[in-house]
Amino acid sequence: MTLVGTLSEPNLLIKKLELYTRLSCREKAVLERLSAGPVRLYQPRESIIRQGEPPEVVNLFRQGWACRFKDLPNGRRQVVSFLLPGDLCDLNVFVLRQMDHSIEAITAVSVAPIARAEFEMITAEYPRITQALWWDALVTNAIQREWTTNIGQRDAGARVGHLLCELFIRLRAVGLTTGSSCAFPLTQALISEATGLTNVHVNRTIQRLRTLGLVSIKERRLAIPDLEALMEFSMFETNYLHLDHEGRHLDAND
Amino acid sequence: MTLVGTLSEPNLLIKKLELYTRLSCREKAVLERLSAGPVRLYQPRESIIRQGEPPEVVNLFRQGWACRFKDLPNGRRQVVSFLLPGDLCDLNVFVLRQMDHSIEAITAVSVAPIARAEFEMITAEYPRITQALWWDALVTNAIQREWTTNIGQRDAGARVGHLLCELFIRLRAVGLTTGSSCAFPLTQALISEATGLTNVHVNRTIQRLRTLGLVSIKERRLAIPDLEALMEFSMFETNYLHLDHEGRHLDAND
DNA sequence: CGACGCGTTGAATTTACTCAATTAGAGTGG
DNA sequence: CCACTCTAATTGAGTAAATTCAACGCGTCG
Incomplete structure (x- = not known):
């Protein structure tokens, strides 16, 4: 460090x-x-x-x-x-x-x-900041629950797809995507450790997603040509990320 | 209600x-x-x-x-x-x-x-209560991370065993156990929904745990004759429950 | 060049799932 | 008390998903 x-x-x-x-x-x-x-x-x-x-x-x-x-x-x-x-x-x-x-x-x-x-x-x-930090912490928990669900219930294809959707949408939320793609430094080994699958199986799963035209990962970039389609395929529902301005009643005026 | x-x-x-x-x-x-x-x-x-x-x-x-x-x-x-x-x-x-x-x-x-x-x-x-409530919330998150890990990495036997250890120890922490047993209202179907296994497989898994002498579940009671042994079998480590009085520096005097 | 990290492939195996049927037990009503 | 109903637990057999083990290709970097 x-x-x-x-x-x-x-x-x-x-x-x-x-x-x-x-x-x-x-x-x-x-x-x-x-x-x-x-x-x-x-x-x-x-x-x-x-x-x-x-x-x-x-x-x-x-x-x-x-x-x-x-x-x-x-x-x-x-x-x-x-x-x-x-x-x-x-x-x-x-x-x-x-x-x-x-x-x-x-x-x-x-x-x-x-x-x-x-x-x-x-x-x-700064109560408004405090509230926003609480929001952040609670969303972190919600994500953790969704991961439990992802690993527990989805098959390999949907499971990997779901992870990719989440990462893409979280990055997009802070402006780190370009069109339908984003930087993507995860190795297949890391994806396997995150999804509870083996690296071999993740490899085959990504190949399938590629063949289906749902994702493309090359040169450390992820592209999702049709996010809606990948979300559907992966049973991804955005609600758990709570991104829709739920604290709007607290908005500052200036 | x-x-x-x-x-x-x-x-x-x-x-x-x-x-x-x-x-x-x-x-x-x-x-x-x-x-x-x-x-x-x-x-x-x-x-x-x-x-x-x-x-x-x-x-x-x-x-x-x-x-x-x-x-x-x-x-x-x-x-x-x-x-x-x-x-x-x-x-x-x-x-x-x-x-x-x-x-x-x-x-x-x-x-x-x-x-x-x-x-x-x-x-x-009441800052001390507030702090304790924070502790409770953080432990809840830690448990959620452990569940992710449980489902992602442990095989059926250890996975079910781990869940049983956790429930037993949490109940014991609030005084709801009697010796090596406790009330246990979970059906095998619920266990399967919590562990990401099928109810059929949970059934066979529990039978194996029973045969190994690690657990006994009957009449809505769980008995764990040798908790250490079940913990070992399930790769259970208590640390994530943070039960060892970590806030002792804040202790009240009266 | 050689080592290394990463992605990829094949084949055999195993774990867990599916489907379907059966048993056991608790609770209900006649 | 017994038939009836429901839920939960159990069993068997066949199948599918994912793992294991081993090897190979490919690019990068020292």
Whole structure:
């Protein structure tokens, strides 16, 4: 892990929270400042935090992809979520003593660590932001429930398709897609660890999705020519992502 | 659903929260009062809230078992968690506009609905309780991640065994076990919906666990003669339940 | 070049599913 | 008390989905 100075990309956390409710300029400025501090950089495959360690900061993911996973005694592991730019993790820092899972960089990752004091300042003084952070945490849970459902009920084709839909839509929500495609750094091995399938089977499954014209993955990019069709095929329903501005009654005016 | 007056059982929410941190007498009194109001009763299989509806109250489960589940377009459903006495659900009431899952009674269930105002009073005035409620919410997430892992990585035997370990230990944590056994109202069909297996396969799996002397389920009771052995068999590690008094630094003195 | 990561393929095997029928038990009403 | 009904548990046989194991191709990088 490397520490470097300030970066200046668009703040995707703000973009994401505004899917829930409109923030005021002042609130946005506060969030900008939060994530404008020094940044930690991680290399692909580098560990960000490990199972058993105490969490120390709230991490805001600025660039790159990471995954949350659990190791099992038999040597296998389950990826339980993917962390994308704009995502927050480890809100448990203020409560839990030790991590029950690990987080690891997939690509090069830049993270803005947010200290406890800053967080408490926000929750004390900016109720609308606090509410939006709650929304984010609850959506994270909803995603976790959907993953349970995905692995438990869908066959390999729909299961992989569902994961691809989710990632595409989450990326689109923060503006990281271009038309019907997006950057896609996941290897088939990672997809298999996330879906509970073997890498061999994932390979054959993706080939089938390709043959059906539903997806195309090449050169680290994912293209979904007909998202509606893939959603139908994968029994994907967007509601669990709660992206339809559900906090509109709280919208700021300025 | 039926409304009835006050009941007086031991308050399992308090018991559960004290696994995290010791509460003061005053705090306990507040929590007692919270859940001492009128109670809602549900019959087995009765719906408590349905996917798509807006959540209206925070429900504290006082008696009985319920399950949270998601319906799929193909008619199947996935049970994503079980709600036991002392559990809270639908903290999302203040944030999300619509439920992305349903909740249904398994046995006869009695629930104490907690209004928004009461909740806000607590978070404003009782930081230690608030912290403990956060702990509860975070543990709920940790459980959801473990379920994802369970379904994704363990074979049928360990998967069912793991579920039984979890339920037993959660019940034990609130004092609802007797020696090595506990009430167990789940049908094999429910177990299959929770584990992503078919009921036929669950049946054969439980028979195997029985033959191995690991569990015995009869007359709506579960007995686990050697919990250590079942945990080993199921690759069960308790850490994700965060039951070891992690908030001890916050303990009340009186 | 050689090592390595990643994707791909084949063949055999196993786990879990499907479908259908049967048994057991609890509860109901005549 | 017994027939009737329902739900839940159980069994058997055939099938399908996914796994395992092993090997190979291909591009990148040191």
